[in-house]
Amino acid sequence: MISISPLLPALTLGLGGMLLLVLGVTAKRTALQTANGGAMLFLLCAAAATLAAPDGVLFNGLLKTTLFTRFADTLIYIGAFTALVLSFDFNRKEGIARFEYPVLVLFAVLGMVVMVSANDLMSLYVGFELQSLALYIAAALARDSLRSTEAGLKYFVLGALASGLLLYGISLTYGFTGTTSFPAIAGLLTASVPTGALVGLTFVVVGLAFKISAAPFHMWTPDVYEGAPTSVSALFGTAPKAAAFALFLSVLTGPFGGLLKEWQPLIVILAVASMALGSIAAIMQTNIKRLLAYSSIGHMGYALIGFAAGTAAGYQASLIYVALYVVMSAGAFACVIAFRRQGQAVETIADLAGLGAERPGLALGLAIFMWAMAGIPPLSGFFGKLYVFLAAIDAGLLPLAIIGVLTSVIGAFYYLRVIKVMYFDAGKPGFDRASPGVNFIIGLGAVVTVLFIVAPSPLISAASAAAKALMG
Amino acid sequence: MNLAGFPILSLITWLPLAGVFYIATLKGEEATIACHARKAALFTSLVPLALGIWLWSQFNTTVAGFQFNEAYAWLPGLAVTYKVGIDGISLVLVLLTLFITPIAILSSHGVTSRVRAFFxxxxxxxxxxxxxxxxxxxxxxxxxxxxxLLPMYLLIGVWGGPKRIYAALKFFLFTLFGSLFMLVALVWIWRNLGTTDIATLLHTAIPASAQMWLFVAFLVAFGVKAAVWPLHTWLPDAYGEAPIPGTILLAAVLSKMGAYGFLRFAVPMLPNAVQQAEPLMFTLGVVAVIYISLVALAQTDVKRLIAYSSVAHMGVIIIGIFTFTVEGIEGALVQMLSHGLIIAGLFVATGVLASRGEGLAMNRLGGLARNMPGFAVLLMLFSLANMGLPGTSGFIGEILVIVGALKVNFWVSLLGGAGMVLGCAYMLVMVRAVLFDKHSSAAIAAFTDLKAHEYAALVPLAVLVLWVGIYPASFTHLLDAPVAALVQTHTAALAAHTQLAMVFSK
Incomplete structure (x- = not known):
């Protein structure tokens, strides 16, 4: 007998998405408003259902819900909800406001929720592909724009390659263990590991590294972030990152949990490469969306530090980091969405000159997110870094922590440059007023980022519980 | 909870934030906002000052440890609590901060753009x-x-002089680089001693082998902040380019953070390393006093001259701290207090000159004693105090440091004292160029004397300079217990180490 309640979030998202699709096709005139409102409603319902759902295993072990999946799901909902709010006004102004977008977001979220809860390689792949396909289309949402279609195509080709690698890894794992169930694989891959399974593990890691855009599998990120409509980039920068990271954690600690010694070096390499690339390559960027893309690569590197530690404290630190990053990233993208002059989106950093004098609130918002991403106390980003570095040191990965500290100083330079341009350089950006929704997201994100120092314990305790659930 | 029965320290610390929120919500014309914001800022900085004075009256001077302690659960999983408390050393510096902030706000009439953000x-x-x-x-x-760093970076970069962007970036990167070393030391101490509670750390011995590199890390971190020669190069730029209120806060308060760091962490926690580093620190201090004084003598700009004078006096403070005698450390602390008051006074006076609109180049000023008598008297007082004239606060600090140094090393005492003579030279050069000589232009002769708000900023500073100079006991009795404890622990730790070494050598 399957209890329905752990399934409710996925059902809400799936059926809700289909309902909106039907409504959109039948009632053309009100389709957009219905879809926007409906998508927000279904996301909230799904979030409520997720938080109320008990732990459990569904469909003969295909899916599993634990405190860990609920933690990741919550991050996904927060990211997707924010991106949705940001998209309303932006898409209308860009002339790409189509009712399909909220529906795509719902399906992408459904895919993410399924893959995070996956307890079997098959359900993992199904969820993974569902979210990827929805996101490929979203990237090419501005179908009349060369940049957007190019971004969509690049994302699709490289994403398909990643999916292929992942699938190849899955098939190898299946071939050498004879099962696709996570607990069964975990039981088999302990002491003596067949080389084929190790190759499979490597391919799985590569496929997942693509999705979190960890270097050296990051190549699609700057182009896609820059080319896709900013509202879609805001989605890419939040929910899928959190989802892919959570999946990464659950796969490597679940079926491959016994191979910690084997995958730890891979994660260390990914972390070092991402941190170095994220901080050095970003220095030269003039487009703020590309800057945020490189910054997201760097941040995934820091989050991977905690992962590489391979301890409960490390996973906890990674989860804290990803959660704080989702907030900072959503806020930063909200600021980018707010940068419009006479109806045209502004994306170069040099155009921000004089913003501090003209629009102090907006400038302060972006300054807070930049400083937080740079990891300057007392903002939230510092505590994220503190937890991952401490976890790494306790796990004996001192060099990794040192590299992290050094790259964060290099990274501070370019974040500081954005603040410098906004506050110190003279200019008249003459930006339009942003919509209340965008301002609300900026304000909320800034408040959370600033006040994290006052009340850090809810997030930290939740991450701790999630990490314990992950360890089983 | 604590002696006061309510969280007085948190109140003092975070009350200014109420002012920030109020100022952020001000609306209207730029000029009216400026006026309101200035008044609101002044008021919100006076309330903590009043609370600070009350705290001073309630302070128990016989206790060496922390008082008025507060602790709040903070970072779960890392066993870190948000803990605050004060001993005599921190009380003096807190009072200095609380006192200097309203002065800086009073001298901010030159700031007319983006006033809300400024305050x-x-x-x-x-x-x-x-x-x-x-x-x-x-x-x-x-x-x-x-x-x-964050507010200071903006203060320099937004409201500073022509080279403000360079100065702000240099300030930020120097201090960030420095504090990185402290972070490394902090994490090492945390992981190896298992706590970050300062009171516990003071009684936990750190292995002598690790002390030296920890000390180097602290030296870089606090040395940059305290502008110890040769880590001071950010300072003349930052002081020169920052707006006057920013310079006042930097010179009077922020430069003390480094010296405070040495006293709070390096000296009590690393007794062997600081003892070994004593000659190095003496050298740095003496070089700062003599070399930087000579550099100051070569300046042609009033603000930069005072900036270098500030570095020179930081050298005296460093010498005092590293004598490890009660006189030396107490002298260093009195010097910190006195330097804060004097340098604030000098920079306020500089701000007065700047506001008259003829620049700060010394060859374009002169003869101001004739048309600005009130200004002349006060500038003279601060200049004499900066030279260490008896009766002013500068004298008390310097004489204590010299006495402390004399107990340890005659040459340091002599050279440090000699450097102070150089202080007379550059201060007198400045005073002559600004106050005496003849008017270099008609515009200078038309300068008006101090306005009410300028008196309001300068007179309290002058009163305190004289107070510390004439009756230093009001402040030194706060320091006696913690400094005595500090010196005693230091001596005891060294003695234990020597005994251990003797046991091993037998």
Whole structure:
């Protein structure tokens, strides 16, 4: 007998998405408003259902819900909800406001929720592909724009390659263990590991590294972030990152949990490469969306530090980091969405000159997110870094922590440059007023980022519980 | 909870934030906002000052440890609590911060653009600085030590002089680089001794083998902040380019953070290393006093001259701290207080000159004693105090440091004292060029004397300079117990180490 309640979030998202699709096709005139409102409603319902759902295993072990999946799901909902709010006004102004977008977001979220809860390689792949396909289309949402279609195509080709690698890894794992169930694989891959399974593990890691855009599998990120409509980039920068990271954690600690010694070096390499690339390559960027893309690569590197530690404290630190990053990233993208002059989106950093004098609130918002991403106390980003570095040191990965500290100083330079341009350089950006929704997201994100120092314990305790659930 | 029965330290620390919120919500014409914001900022900085004075009256001077302690659960899983408390050393510096902030606000009439942001930054700076001085947990200390950077960076970069962007970036990167070393030391101490609670750390011995590199890390971190020669190069740029209120806060309060760091962490926690580093620190201090004094003598700009004079006096403070005698350390602390008051006075006076609109180049000023008698008297007083004239606060600090140094090393005492003579030279050069000589232009002769708000900023500073100079006991009795304990622990730790070495050598 399957209890329905752990399934409710996925059902809400799936059926809700289909309902909106039907409504959109039948009632053309009100389709957009219905879809926007409906998508927000279904996301909230799904979030409520997720938080109320008990732990459990569904469909003969295909899916599993634990405190860990609920933690990741919550991050996904927060990211997707924010991106949705940001998209309303932006898409209308860009002339790409189509009712399909909220529906795509719902399906992408459904895919993410399924893959995070996956307890079997098959359900993992199904969820993974569902979210990827929805996101490929979203990237090419501005179908009349060369940049957007190019971004969509690049994302699709490289994403398909990643999916292929992942699938190849899955098939190898299946071939050498004879099962696709996570607990069964975990039981088999302990002491003596067949080389084929190790190759499979490597391919799985590569496929997942693509999705979190960890270097050296990051190549699609700057182009896609820059080319896709900013509202879609805001989605890419939040929910899928959190989802892919959570999946990464659950796969490597679940079926491959016994191979910690084997995958730890891979994660260390990914972390070092991402941190170095994220901080050095970003220095030269003039487009703020590309800057945020490189910054997201760097941040995934820091989050991977905690992962590489391979301890409960490390996973906890990674989860804290990803959660704080989702907030900072959503806020930063909200600021980018707010940068419009006479109806045209502004994306170069040099155009921000004089913003501090003209629009102090907006400038302060972006300054807070930049400083937080740079990891300057007392903002939230510092505590994220503190937890991952401490976890790494306790796990004996001192060099990794040192590299992290050094790259964060290099990274501070370019974040500081954005603040410098906004506050110190003279200019008249003459930006339009942003919509209340965008301002609300900026304000909320800034408040959370600033006040994290006052009340850090809810997030930290939740991450701790999630990490314990992950360890089983 | 604590002696006061309510969280007085938190109140003092975070009350300025109320002012920040109020100022942020002001609306209307630029000029009216400026006026309201200035008044609101002044008021919100006076309330903590009043609370600070009350705290001073309630302070128990016989206790060496932390008082008025507060602790709040903070970072779960890392066993870090948000802990604050004060001993005599931090009380003096907290009082200095609380006192200097309204002075800086009073001397901010030159700031006319983006006034709301300006006063918000000043008040934020006050909160962060007080939070740092009252922190009794290393991590809390580190967080606010770095947090101070944010408002200061904006103060220099937005409202500064022509080279402000360069100065702001240099300031930020130097201090960030420095505090990174502190972070490394902090994490090492945390992981190896298992706590970040300062009171516990003071009684935990750190292996002598690790002390030296920890000391180097502290030296870089605090040395940059305290502008110890040769880590001072950011300072003349930052002081020269920052707006006057920013310069006042930097020179009077922020430069003390470094010296405070040495006293709070390096000296008590690393007794062997600091003892070994004593000759190095004496050399750096003496070089700062003599070489920087000569550099100051070569300046042609009033503000930069005072900036270099500030570095020279930091050298005296460093010498005092590293004598490890009660006289030397107490002298260094009195010097910190006195330097804060005097340098603030001198920079306020510089601000007065700048506001008259003829620049700060010394060859374009002169003869101001004739048409600005009130200004002349006060500038003369601060200049004499900066030279260490008896009866002013400068004398008390310097004589104590010289006495302390004499107990340890005659040459340091002699050379340090000689450097102070150089202080007379450059200060007198400046006073002559500004106040005496003849008017270099008709515009100078038309300068008007001090206005009410300028008197309001300068007179309290002058009164305190004289107070510390004539009756230093009001302040030194706060320092007696903690400094005595500090010196005693230091001697005991060294004795234990020597005994151990003797046991091993037998």
């Amino acid at each position: 918000s930054a000043v008040l934020l700076l006050e909160s962060f600085t007080v939070a740092m001085f009252t922190a009794t947990d290393f991590l809390v200390f580190y967080v606010f030590f770095e947090a101070v």
